[in-house]
Amino acid sequence: xxxxxxxxxxxxxxxxxxxxxxxxxxxxxxxxxxxxxxxxxxxxxxxxxxxxxxxxxxxxxxxxxxxxxxxxxxxxxxxxxxxxxxxxxxxxxxxxxxxxxxxxxxxxxxxxxxxxxxxxxxxxxxxxxxxxxxxxxxxxxxxxxxxxxxxxxxxxxxxxxxxxxxxxxxxxxxxxxxxxxxxxxxxxxxxxxxxxxxxxxxxxxxxxxxxxxxxxxxxxxxxxxxxxxxx
Amino acid sequence: xxxxxxxxxxxxxxxxxxxxxxxxxxxxxxxxxxxxxxxxxxxxxxxxxxxxxxxxxxxxxxxxxxxxxxxxxxxxxxxxxxxxxxxxxxxxxxxxxxxxxxxxxxxxxxxxxxxxxxxxxxxxxxxxxxxxxxxxxxxxxxxxxxxxxxxxxxxxxxxxxxxxxxxxxxxxxx
Numbered sequence: 001x002x003x004x005x006x007x008x009x010x011x012x013x014x015x016x017x018x019x020x021x022x023x024x025x026x027x028x029x030x031x032x033x034x035x036x037x038x039x040x041x042x043x044x045x046x047x048x049x050x051x052x053x054x055x056x057x058x059x060x061x062x063x064x065x066x067x068x069x070x071x072x073x074x075x076x077x078x079x080x081x082x083x084x085x086x087x088x089x090x091x092x093x094x095x096x097x098x099x100x101x102x103x104x105x106x107x108x109x110x111x112x113x114x115x116x117x118x119x120x121x122x123x124x125x126x127x128x129x130x131x132x133x134x135x136x137x138x139x140x141x142x143x144x145x146x147x148x149x150x151x152x153x154x155x156x157x158x159x160x161x162x163x164x165x166x167x168x169x170x171x172x173x174x175x176x177x178x179x180x181x182x183x184x185x186x187x188x189x190x191x192x193x194x195x196x197x198x199x200x201x202x203x204x205x206x207x208x209x210x211x212x213x214x215x216x217x218x219x220x221x222x223x224x225x226x227x228x229x230x231x
Numbered sequence: 232x233x234x235x236x237x238x239x240x241x242x243x244x245x246x247x248x249x250x251x252x253x254x255x256x257x258x259x260x261x262x263x264x265x266x267x268x269x270x271x272x273x274x275x276x277x278x279x280x281x282x283x284x285x286x287x288x289x290x291x292x293x294x295x296x297x298x299x300x301x302x303x304x305x306x307x308x309x310x311x312x313x314x315x316x317x318x319x320x321x322x323x324x325x326x327x328x329x330x331x332x333x334x335x336x337x338x339x340x341x342x343x344x345x346x347x348x349x350x351x352x353x354x355x356x357x358x359x360x361x362x363x364x365x366x367x368x369x370x371x372x373x374x375x376x377x378x379x380x381x382x383x384x385x386x387x388x389x390x391x392x393x394x395x396x397x398x399x400x401x402x403x404x405x
Contacts, residue, residue: 095329096404097319097375103405112402118316118363118371119323125331125358214405223399 004068006050013064020048020059023072029225030072031081031110033088033199034147035060039156042148047084047110051077082114089116090123091170093142094200100209101201103217107145109224124170131176133184137195138204144174145200154194162188174202238268239287239390242311243275246300247327247359248293250276251376252318256290258379266383269390273310283310288389292376294320295360296327299353308366313389316362317382319375319404326375328359370395374403 001012006023013022018041023030032048035041043061050059051071059070071077088107096102131139146165151174154162162183166175178185188194195203214220218227245253253276259266274283283289289311295301308314319325330338335357339346362368372385372395381401388395 089323093329093332094404095319095326097326098329099405108404111404112399115397115402117322117373117397117402118368119361122364123323123328123331123361125324125328127332220400 002064002066004064004066004070006070007073011064011070017064018060019050019052019062019064019068019070022064023059023070024225028072029113029223030059031113031224032060033106033110033145034149036149036197038193038197039149039152042152045084045088045145045147047081049077049080049084056080078114081110082116083120085111085114085116086118086120088145089119090121091126092144093125093128095142099143099201100204101143101198103212103214103220105201105219106199106224107143109219112219113224128173131183132206133182134188134206135184136190136206137183137188138206139174139176139183140202140204141174143200144202146172146174147199149197149199150174150194150203153197154188154192157193158188160187160189160192160194162186162192163194238271240273240285241270241275241288241290242273242283242286242307243277243290244292244303244307245276246291246293246303246321246362247296248318248320248325250292252292252321252374252382253277255374255376255379256382259383260379262383266386283307286311287313289314290317291315291321291362292317294324294327294362295356295365297353297355301356301365304362304366313369314362314366315370315372315385315389316368317372318377319373321362322371322373324359324361328361331358372397375405377401378403 003010003012006028011022011026020030020032020035030048034045035048041060043058046058048059049056052068096108128141148165151163154160162177164175165172167173176183176186190205222229272278273286274280283306289307291307316322320327335355374381381397384401385395
């Protein structure tokens with residue numbers, strides 16, 4: 001089997017795997033947010049950035065190749081990733097203490113893994129009203145990190161095309177496929193993959209909040225990349 | 232634990248917070264005795280001293296929602312060699328900052344039939360700010376509140392001259 005090196009460790013890969021996929025399979029948890037094993041790489045959040053031959057590249061979109069020398073756990077990359085995560089925090093309204101996804105949130109877990117202790121940048125505090133129109137679901141735009149996982153899941157798995165991103169730059173935002181702009185008028189169903197794939201607390205099932213006590217949630221028990229294993 | 236040569240002076244304050252971080256500090260339980268071997272409290276809700284003398288360490292809970300918060304914070308920055316933002320509100324504004332997308336006048340009108348206007352009341356700020364918007368902060372300890380274990384780890388590291396390390400389980404945003 002061919003291999004590349006990651007921080008000096010040999011990482012085997014199969015043809016077609018990305019550097020991120022091969023690293024995760026070999027037990028090296030490169031932080032990532034928009035990448036998901038069931039979906040094609042998106043390369044938008046850049047949190048999985050690694051350094052290869054002196055160049056910064058997103059490891060989710062970089063095809064694994066024999067002989068690559070990949071750097072990941074360096075101070076330079078840690079600081080770059082911290083900055084990216086901090087920017088995601090300041091762009092939205094991430095009040096973790098009042099979020100139902102807290103303890104299960106990937107943005108939070110990546111923040112913990114990268115030792116992010118402060119938002120660092122000036123917070124924007126945008127005004128983003130919640131869409132609670134759907135009988136079974138809540139859409140809290142305050143927490144959206146624009147990873148497009150719900151967009152991809154709704155189009156590719158659920159076949160509903162219920163979500164999309166609209167706008168550019170700072171005005172970029174999540175929209176739903178209904179003339180009213182309300183979730184209740186889309187075809188989305190509570191059983192959709194798009195509902196469960198959200199890495200943060202945007203798409204939430206009503207009546208299910210805070211079901212798992214503090215201390216027993218996924219990221220109380222294990223660090224990012226070690227979910228389901230002993231810490 | 233080897234005690235340093237002299238006790239370090241520590242001041243604490245709760246600004247736009249809920250005293251939850253102070254409660255979490257009390258949750259270190261019997262280790263409070265060990266802590267008091269190392270430190271002497273200056274201005275703090277626990278001593279009721281109204282002003283801060285020269286201190287080695289200042290711990291601030293809560294963000295800035297009014298003019299008095301800013302004045303207290305500036306006094307702490309002038310008086311403390313090392314200033315720590317303790318808890319979500321001090322670090323990022325926290326729950327009080329959820330009013331930041333609203334007009335403060337509308338908020339007051341919604342809550343009070345007659346908006347209070349006593350000259351003794353500190354004026355509210357139009358936005359709730361984290362501490363680092365106004366003064367330089369040396370360390371950030373997130374959490375709502377930071378767990379007692381995190382406060383203990385953080386303080387013992389700092390008081391013994393080590394860079395505070397948190398690690399999994401001690402760094403929390405909720």
